[in-house]
C-alpha cells in the first residue's frame with residue numbers, strides 16, 4: 001500500500017514516515033508540508049535521521065493524493081479539511097489525527113467521507129480506545145449520582161484544550177449515562193463558580209514539559225472514587241495506529257470511521 005504523509009515535518013509527521021518505512025507491505029508515497037516550511041526540498045529520510053530515501057518534502061498535496069492509496073494527516077484543522085476535499089476528489093483513503101476541529105469542520109469531514117473512506121480519531125492508541133470502552137461501561141454502571149471529572153496533561157506546544165481525547169472520553173461517559181455531552185460539559189472553572197451541578201462532566205487541562213499525553217477519568221462518589229487512566233510515553237503508538245487504520249480502510253466503502261471500527265470494538269454510542 002502506498003501511503004503519503006501531509007504535515008510530514010511535524011512531530012507526528014516524522015513519526016509516521018518512520019512507521020511507514022518500517023512496516024512490511026507499506027511504501028512511502030511521499031510527504032508534503034505547508035509551502036512556507038523551511039524543510040521543503042529536504043530528503044524525507046535524512047529529515048528523520050535515516051538514510052536518504054530519494055523522496056523530498058513537497059508542497060503539492062494534489063500530486064501526493066494522486067500518487068497515494070492512503071494519506072495520513074496530523075496537521076491543523078483548516079488543513080485537514082482541505083485534505084479531506086482532496087481525498088474525496090482523488091478517492092484516496094484519508095486518516096485524520098488532527099484534533100481541535102470545530103463542529104462545522106467535523107460536518108465538512110463527514111460530507112467528504114461520502115466519497116471516500118476517512119478514518120478520524122482524536123487518539124489512535126489501542127490503550128486509549130480500550131479506555132473509551134471502559135469509561136462508557138463504568139459510567140453506565142455507576143449511574144448519575146457519581147461526579148465525573150476528566151483530567152488531561154500534554155506537552156507545552158499543544159494548541160487546543162481540552163484535548164480531543166479528553167472530549168472523546170467525555171462523550172463516552174455521557175453515552176454511558178444516556179445524555180448529550182454538550183448539555184453537561186463544564187470545560188473550565190474560574191472564580192466564584194458556585195457548587196457543582198449534579199450530572200455535570202468537568203474537564204481540566206494541564207500543559208507542560210514534553211508530556212506525550214496523560215488522561216484520567218475520575219468517578220467521585222461520597223466515600224469512594226474510581227479512577228481510570230492512560231499514560232502515553234511514546235508517540236509511536238499513534239503512528240502505529242494511524243498506519244493500521246490506513247491498511248484497515250483499504251477496500252472499505254466510503255464513510256467516516258473511528259479507531260474503534262479499526263479495532264473491531266465499535267459501539268453506536270461513542271467513537272474514538
Ligand code: NAD
Pocket residue numbers: 006007008009010011012013032033034035037074075076079096097098099100121122123124125238
Ligand atoms: P506539529 O505542529 O509538530 O506538526 C504539524 C505539521 O503540520 C507541521 O509540520 C506544519 O507545518 C504542518 N502543516 C500545517 N499546515 C499545513 C498545511 N496546510 N499543509 C501541510 N502541512 C501543514 O504538531 P503535532 O504534534 O505533530 O500534532 C499535529 C496534530 O495531531 C495536532 O492536532 C495534535 O493534537 C494531533 N495529534 C493527534 C494524535 C492522535 O492519536 N490522533 C496524536 C498526537 C497528536
